[in-house]
Amino acid sequence: MSFWPRTLKRKTIWGVVLVALLAVGNVVTLQLMLRRSDDIGATVNLAGKIRMLSQRIALETFAEYLAPGGNWPHIVSRYASFEETYTALRSGGTAYGLTVRPVSPALQPALEQLHTSWQRFQDTLNAAYAEMPGAAPIEHARVLEIMAASDHLWAQSENLLNQLVDFSNRVQQRALWVSLVLFWLDILLLLLGYFLIKSRILNPIQVLSNQCTEMAAGNYSIRSSIKINDELGQLGGVLNKSAAHIEQLLLDIAKERSAVAQVQAMFNGLADNEVSGIYMISPRMELIYASQQLAKMLGYPREVLMGNFPLEQMFAPACMGNVRERVLARLEGRVRSSRYESIAVRADGSQFEVEVFGSAMEYQGRTAIIGMLIDISTRKRSEASMRRAALVYAYTSEAMVVTDPHGVVLDINPAFSEITGYAANEIIGRRLNVLSSGRHDREFYRAMWNDLRTKGGWSGDIYNIRKNGEEFIERLTITTSYNEDGAVENYIGLFTDVTRLRQREAVIWRQAHYDHLTQLPNRQMFQENLLCAIEESRRREKVFALVFLDLDFFKEVNDTFGHDEGDELLRQVAARLQSCVRSTDLVARLGGDEFVLILHDTKSQEDIFNVCHKVLDLIAKPYRLANNTVNISVSAGVTFYPQDGQDGVSLLKHADLAMYAAKEKGRNQFSVFDPSMEEEAQSRRLMLRDLQKGLDKQEFLLYYQPIVAMQTGRTVKAEALIRWDQPVRGRVNPGDFIPLAEESGLIVPLGEWIFKEAAQQVTAWRKSFSPDFVLSVNVSPVQLLSTELDCSAWLKNIKALEIPPSALIMEITERMLLESDKASDEKITELQAAGVQLALDDFGTGYSSLSYLKRFSIDYIKIDRSFVCNLHRDSEDVALCQAIIVMAHQLDIQVVAEGVETQEQHNILLEAGCDFGQGYWYCKPVTAAELTQRLQKECEQS
Known part of the structure; x- marks a missing residue:
């Protein structure tokens, strides 16, 4: 390829010229295509003008007939425009400001047909205009003639336009193919350029780079194979020669150093x-x-020692005389070599014992000494340690015994005789099985000897017998001593008497693993047994059941009769539970009134259900305590391994969920875990999250249900009721989120918000309508039991609003009276002392309600809606409601009836003397604005 440039500079110029030619060719081709497209567009535009003129001229002709003298363009000017456009299309030229070239020869016949139709149309129009001066109405035949000529001209114009459009599409298609051909031609030329550059420049550079890398790494045998004649080829030749020269030099040096290196x-x-x-x-x-x-031994840098370091600094001054004498004897040729012990001195001044070996030699024509210095301080310490070990062996309190490989005693120390009672002459030569207590079986000793053979040692507790027959526990450690050939030389045993220690540990272990009250396994031991049960069941592919038990009403018994009676009740429950299961099963107390059963080798679920029924029946029987007889029940949750959980945490959590499901179904029953329970728990967790967000985002609002005076029917009070409009869930039922708020403690901040909102609202109503209006606020037991509730802050808020504390009624349930403690009682007393009224809600549904009325000064009793909703003249609830009202009035307590829904119920309660009514018959819970309207209406009516 003689035309190919030989230098990199020329190769670069050729590459630039190639790219420039490609760019110029692309631009020129694109320009030609654009010009052709513009010309076709103008031609189509003019064809459209002709079609428009054919219709316009006919229209203007009819217009002239119908409205003579109108301002219509002269027909001659229209003729001229048509002829000008036709001439431009046929021969090329300008029309309507557009310059076009003659149409393609393929379109000339269509153009000629158009012109023939035009002439016919023109003759028809001229004839029509010749008749026009007579002002006679245009004849029907003339109209049809003009329309036929116009349609023919329109058809020819449309034909020409359609052919122009087809022609334009073909031209555009050819342009597209030309563009694609040009694009692929560019790609091919660029690929060709890339392959030429890669083969002539990039590949040679890569070869040279690899060669340089190998040479830098020490590989001088590599050669490049570049065959081109440019600068890269010359550089490759130079590198090949350099590599060959360096390789030869290295071979020569290696040969010269080989002999020196061997020595x-x-x-x-x-x-x-x-x-x-x-x-x-x-x-x-x-x-x-x-x-x-x-x-390293002397602690000096090696360079310091090799710099004519004086011998006197290597040895202790007390030993230097002996060292100097021995060195001189070798230098003077009196002795050839010597060996002795001395004391060397390190750089830091510390001394250590050494053994010195030295021999005379010839070095550079003179006598010198070469030798070795060995640190023997460790050996000396070992010898001293062996002497001390002999003393320890004789005087230690830990018994030691040495036997041969067959267990025959070879030696003992005095401590052995003190612990076992056997003197040396009584035990040496005998096997140690003379001490055996008989407690351990053959498998125990087989495992011990197996460890000795495979691991070389054994350690553990073993029961033995002293010479006097007394049994003791020893902590024994056996170590194997081997000969140089690996055979067993001796067994060395060390043991101490740990009898008292193990007895104390047993007591501590039981205290740590058993409940001190019921003597049942505690939570820790339960967890250990649960893990063992899981492992055993997994290994044997067995099923076992876990039953979680929670006593019903135990707290009431504990609070009513005292902790001593509660403890006795727990002990009896534990005994009854143990009588319900097999000895292989486990009964444990987790704490409080929570127990758990592990029932092994479950053959069928029916067997477990039978045990659960037995437990429920037995626990529900009366308990005779020291001073009382009580009745309780139990709620149980059942899970099975492995279907309800693969680990202890999951099993216990699922059993707990099942137990709560049993409580929700009415207690004194059991429930088997179902995955839907976990879904419900997850739903509760999500609602708890939304509840927290709702507090932060103020998604709550208060509704108010009027409380009317029975005698007058006027709204004199109202009860504030919380509502939650959650963005996703919509309106959430208070029965769904209030218990969750109580469980999580969020009821405290929620209650704070309710109190502040209610206090502000009652302030507005008292100022606008009645200074005696009162608002009830429900207070949860969890609020009053919480340490976070600050009653003084409530009272300060009331004072800041400038209303009397009696404007608010605090509604509590009988559950509060049951669960209250000293701190909650003090809070209620503090609010009452300030003037806040107290109402007992849901009266008649609690536990021993009447016995708690005397604890506080109750202002109102609210008859529970369960007594009112079915109230009619013949119902037994009439007597109950009358009794509650009479009893309350005797105690100077006013009565509010909840759930009044009919006129009859209102009349019955009014006749019974009930003070106030609340329910849908009067008004359902409404917003503050709606209650304001009700109060306003009542004021206007009065």
């Missing part, structure tokens, strides 16, 4: 050891060589 290797092999330090001493008693190990 040096032998010396270095001796000097580079980690046991002894190698040195050479000159006739001037100075070091002229020191190995790295010697420098």
Whole structure:
């Protein structure tokens, strides 16, 4: 390829010229295509003008007939426009400001047909205009003639336009193919350029780069194979020659160093050891060589020792005389070599014992000494340690015994005799099984000897017998001593008497694993047994059941009769539970009134259900305590391994969920875990999250249900009721979120918000309508039991609003009276002392309601809606309601009836003397604005 440039500069110029030619060719081709497209567009435009003129002329002709003298363009000017446009299309030229070339020869016949139709149309129009001066109405035949000529001209114009459009589409299609051909031609030329550059420039550069990399790494045998004649080819040749020259030089150097390296290797092999330090001493008693190990031993840098380091600084002054004498004897030829022990001195001044070996040699024509220095301080300490070990062996309180490989006693120490009672002459020569207590079976000793053979040692507790027959526990450790050939030489046993220690540990272990009250396994031992049960069931592919038990009404018994009676009740429950299960099963107390059963080897669920029924029946029977007889029940949740959980945490959590489901169904029953329970728990967690967000985003609002005076029917009070409009859930039922708020503690901040909102609202109503209007606010037991409730802050808020505390009624349930403690009682007393009224809600549904009325000064009793909703003249609820009202009035307590829904119910309660009514018959819960309208209406009516 002689035309190919030989230099990189020319190759670059050729590449630039190629790219420039491609760019110019693309631009020129694109310009031609654009011009052709513009010309076709103008031609189509003019054809459209002709079609428009054919209709316009006919229209104006009819217009002239119908409205003579109108301002219509002269027919001659229209003729001229048509002829000008036709001429431009046929021969090329300008019309309507558009310059076009003659139409394609293929379109000329259509153009000629158009012109023939035009002439016919023109003759028809001229005839029509010739008759026009007579002002006679245009004849029907003339109209048809003009319309036929116009339609024919329109058809020919449309034909021409359609052919022009087809022609334009073909031209555009050809342009598209030309563009694609040009594009692929550009791609091919660029690929060709890339392959030429890659083969002539990039590949040679890569070859040269690889060669340089290999040479930098020490590979001088590599050669490049570049065959081109440009600068890269010349550079490759130079690199090949350089690599060959360097390779030869390295071979020569390697041969010269080989002999020296062999000698040096032998010396270095001796000097580079980690046991002894190698040195050479000159006739001037100075070091002229020191190995790295010697420098490490003495603590000096090696360069310092090899710089004529004086011998006197290596040894202790007390030993230097002996060292100097021995060195001189070798330098003077009196002895050839010597070996002795001495004391060396490190750089930091510390001393250590050494063993010195030295021999005389010829070095550079003079006598010198080469030798080794070995640190023997460790060996000396070992010898001293062995002496001390003999003392320890004789005087330690830990018993030691040495036996042969067959267990025959070879030696004992005094502590062995003190612990076992056997003297040396009574035990040496006998096997140690003389101490055996018989507690351990053959499998125990087989495992011990197996560990000794495979691991070389064994450690553990073992029961043995003293000489006097007394049993004791020893903590024994056996170690194997081996000969140089790996055979067992001796067994060495060390043991101590741990009898009292193990007894104390047993007591501590029981205290840590058993409940002190019921003597049942506690939570820790339950967890250990649960893990063992899971592992055993997984290994044997068995099923076991986990039953979670929670006593019903235990707190009431504990609070009513005291903790001593509660403890006795728990002990009896534990005994009854143990009587319901097999000895292989587990009964444990987790804490409080929570128990759990692990029932092994479950053959069928029916077996477990039978056990649960037995537990429910037995627990529900009366308990005779020290001073009382009580009745309780139990709620149980059942899970099965592995279908309800693969680990202990999941099983216990699912059993707990099932237990709560049993409580929700009415207590004194059991429930088997179902995955839907976990879904419900998840739903509760999500609602709890939304509840927290709702507090933060103020999604809550208060509704108010009027409370009317029975005698007058006027609204004198109202009850504030919380509502939650959640963006996703919509209106959430209070029965769904209030219990969750109580469980999570969110009821405290929610209650704070309710109180502040209610206080502000009652302030507005008292100012606008009646200064005696009162608003009830429900207070949860959780609020009053919480340490976060600040009653003084409530009272300050009331004072700031300038209303009396009696404007608010605090509604509590009988549950509050049951669960209250000293702190909650003090809060209620503080609010009552300030003037806040107290109402007892849901009266008649609680536990021993009447016994709690005397604890506080109750202002109102609210008859529960369950007594009112079915109230009619013949119902038993009439007597109950009358009794509650009479009892309350005798205690100077006013009565509010909840759930009044009919006129009859209102009349019955009014006749019974009920003070106030609340229910849908009067008004359902409404917004503050709606209640304001009701109050306004009542004021206007009065």
